[in-house]
Structures are given as C-alpha cells and as structure tokens.
Amino acid sequence: MYMQVTGAVQPQNGKISTLVNQVSLLQKKFADCKPSLVACSDVKFAFRFAKDAIVSQITWPAENSKGKRKLKETCVICYEDTDVDQIFSVDGCFHRYCFPCMKQHVEVKLLQGTMAKCPHEGCKSEVSIETCGEFLDPKLVEIMSQRKKEASIAVTEKVYCPYPRCSALMSKSEVLEYTNSSFVGGEKSGARKCVKCHFFFCINCRVPWHYNMTCYDYKRSKPHPRTEDKMLDSLAKRKLWRQCVMCKNMVELAEGCYHITCRCGYEFCYTCGAKWKNKKPTCSCPIWDERNIIRDGRRR
Template sequence: MQALWQLVGAFADLVFGPRTVVCGICLEEVKSICGVAGCGHQFCNSCLGQHISTRIQSKRVPIRCPEHECATLIDGRECRKLLQSSGASANLLEELLQLEIEASIPEEQRIYCPNPRCALLLVRDDQGTAARQNVRSRCPACQQLMCASCRAAWHTGLTCEEFRRRPSPEERAFLALVHSSRWKACPKCKRVIQRSAGCNHMTCKCGTHFCYRCGAAYPVISGYPQPACKCGLYNHSPLDTSPDDTEARQLQLPEALEAPHMVGLAAIRVPHDQQRDRGAEVEGPEHGHHPHHPRYRTALCRYYSNGFCRYGTTCNFAHGVDQLRARHQWRM
C-alpha cells in the first residue's frame, strides 16, 4: 500500500509538476510525504518516523495513525520501512519486533519473570493454570522460581491469596516513607500524592478531586468540584501535628511500620547565627531580644498563606495575624 501511494505521487508529479502537501504534524509544506494505509492521512517522513519511534520507546504498541481521533493501525512492515529509511538503530527495530510479539500473546497467558534484572516474557501453556493454586515454575533464563498462578516469586508455605496480602520489603519501606512524610492517597485509585505547596484541593491523575488534609473526595457538581469537608482550602499550620488516621487506613499500613509523629516547624531548633542571618528574634540571656529589620513581622508571609513557608520560624514575615506587629514599634 505504501508503494502504491508513492507511485500515485510520482505519477502526479510527472503530470502536474512538483507539488507540496501540508504535513498533519508539523504543518509544514513538504514535497516528500508518507500516507497511512487505510485512512489516507499524510505526513512527512521525518514526523511519522519520529511518531513511530516515540511510541516504541514508550512501549505503546500497536502503533496508531497520529491524526487526531484516528484509530487506524499502522502495519508493522510499514513501521520498519519508515524506521530504516530514517536511519533508526538496530536496537529500536529489535524492540519493535519484541513488542509486536508481546502484543500478539493474550494477556491472560503472559508471565513475566519476577526477577527485576531479568523480566523475561514467558507464555503459560496450561489455560487452567490461573484457576489452580501454587503452580511452581522456573525461568529458563535466570532460573528464578515463580508461581505461574499469581505470576509472582515462588512463595513456599503460602497460598497465592496469602502471599498477595503480604507486603514485600520494598512495599514496607515505601509505606513507612509515606506514613512518616504524611503523603496522602487518592480515595479512588489509591495513588500516593505528595503536596509540596499550595491548597488542600488535590486533583489526581485519575481525575478524582479530594481534600489533601482529610482525604475526602470532592463531588463534581455542574462540572466543578465542590468541597465535601470542613477542612478549608488552606491549613492553619504548615505541618499537621499527628498523622491522619484516614491515610493509614487507605494505605493499609501495618502497625509495626508506624513511625513516630513528626514535629511541627515551631519545635525545630535553629542555630543562633542562622537566626540572626534570617532576621528572626533571638531570645536568651546572651543575645537578648533583637529584631533584625524595622519592618520585621509587619506583613503576612505569602508563602505561609499559600500553605507552606520553607523558612519556618526564621522567616521575616508574620505566620498568622497573631504575629503581626505595628510598624512604628520597630523604628530605629
């Protein structure tokens, strides 16, 4: 089909002279074009080759036409011809072949070696293996023992369901980090989200809107998410004084992994020399009480108002209305 498009284009050039066509990706007028068989959308060789390379690198096979809302598949032979004409590496062509083989195998028959250094693709011959428990198998490449039923490493003395409920060492370490850092989980897809700054309104990649403080989902009314809790848009303090029970319940954190409560910013000790450099108050018998600037804490900190101030207690601005001071009080 690709050769037919090239033949039609060559005949048109002989009859009507050289012509230019607008590429559907870069929108440039080009003379050398490439049409996708089945839909007829035309692109320049460079753009279509880059599209195929990007899809292979992101492991998104089969490859579709890059035209918006077009579901036409590009044949594997056409993909290889375009890659070869654009000077693609042999590794990229080999990866395309592997992805095509993988896509041709039904998902329920695919087994990947649980060894992260191997990850070899295997095909499960027995169609009834998934219904049985504890079917022992071995990877032919790295000799890793695995369970063909649950596609995990071999679990001696445990059923597939018991092993599935038991967190791995990596999962335990990650859950401990989530608990100690007070990250929150999406109430729908359970994806862990870290907020670096800003308000409590979070939008997950799955499209769910929720409150970062309590984890309550925001219902979408007339196309707009509406708060379903009383936490407010901004916190009164940069850090919570205790972990949220909702977070631990959503992540199913084991009791043995519960970390000590984090300390608020007000309890963090800062050396006196750093406090003087940042302009904070230094109270003590050897330093007395010295404001660094005549306008010290006469205005609210905009970073704190947005949810978090990295300077903490050493900030020159007021963290709350109760810390505001009159300007004339510090005139020099």
C-alpha cells in the first residue's frame, strides 16, 4: 500500500486504485505532505498524533471563574463552549461532541433498540462501547454490550439460560464448546452448561437439566407448565400472539396480511400457524382482514 500511495507501484485492484486516488487528492490540499511507512505495532501512535493534531486546531485557551486557564472547545451539536476533558471523540472518525450531547444521543438509540453510531450526518463510525463509560451509567454500558452481542448472533442460534436469575444469552456453538470442555456426551444428550451461571440445562427442552431422564419422560413428569410459562401463554392468548414453531419466538401482528415471515426466516399463517411454501399458504384461511389493512381512514 505504501508503494502504491507513493506512486512506486500502480494499483491493480479497482477499489484500491480508487482509494489511492482519494489519498492523492487529499495530499494536494496540504502545503506539504510526505507519506511515511508506519509499522503495524505503531499504528496506534499515528492515530493518536492525528487526533492530537485535530484537537490542536479546534481548541483555544480560556480562563475559568478561578482564574485558571483551560482548553475549551465548541460542541457542534449544542454550540456550548466545553472543557476539552468533557469532549468525547468517536473512534475511527474523530468527530467530537460534548458528554451531555453524546449521552442523550446514545440513550435515544438504546430506546430505539439500535446501536449508536457517530451523530455526524453520513458518518457510519460505530460508537465504541468501551469508551462510553466516560459519560454513560455502567448499567447502560452493560445494555449496549448485550445489544451488540444479540445483534451478532443469528436468531436461530440464540440460546438463553433457563434459570430466571441468570437468563444469559449465548450462541448454540458457544455453549456447546463450553460444555464439551467439562462434560462428556453433552452433544448427544442435549445437556449444556451455561457460560455465566455454570448450571446445566437441556438445549432441547430449554429447562434445567433433567438428570437420568429423557426429554419425553421429563415432559410426562411435569405435565403442568411453569408459572412464568403460564403467564406468557395467558398474555399471548389475550394479545392474540402466535408462536413460531421454528424458533419459538412470539410474533404479534400489528397490521397487514396474515402471511408472517419470522425473524428466523420461517413463513406461516398467523391465523392457524400452517406453514407457507413457495410464498403460498398450505391452509384455506383468509390472507388478510380489512381491519388490519385500514388505519385512521387511510390504507396501509
């Protein structure tokens, strides 16, 4: 890459060629610019120098009420002059905002159920969870970590610990690997060891591990569902929710037709639960109801 940027070698790859051209255009904007080859182990220092250079151009010294001089910077969101040590720099893009603005931005994104990205328009840099501890409550940092893990695991791969006091999220491959390190025969038996609370549970029944009993025998010995399962079933019936037979997640129809495509990809009829094949129903239920299509006098 260094040889290509300096012009010693012509790039062969189209994407790299475009990138080199962009670098060349940026170089022309400087009065003096000489590329330097930096070892991989020193890249972090290059980023730090670049960050310090940016900060030096947008800050200025100012006296506070006690007569002490401190560096100030204007937040481009609220336009308040803020102490530099209360300014947050987004990793990867170096866009800078005050702690209160970043706190509000991240909290709104969490309420929307998404991960926070840089507030700068068009910037796609992700806000690092590790650095959010500067302005966020530790509980919110933990929620962000959980959201990131949830997003990284496919719906069909997600496993939650059945113990109410734990409920840790794991992937099927993660919990199997962890179980195999301390338990023989876990893959065949269905026994899994939670990576957080370290208790065993059944991957098939999603209940605490039933020692010396098959899943069939366990279900026969426990014909009555648990209290929390009863509450969920009661709520589902009252709200007319449906359960996906593939991933067991609950689905609610807010509006639209009765053809449901679950997050796991399974397609079924919301009325009776019958599977859809090749985008066609296998049941004779109506595909839609006018009450679910019309809202506030307007068709959706």
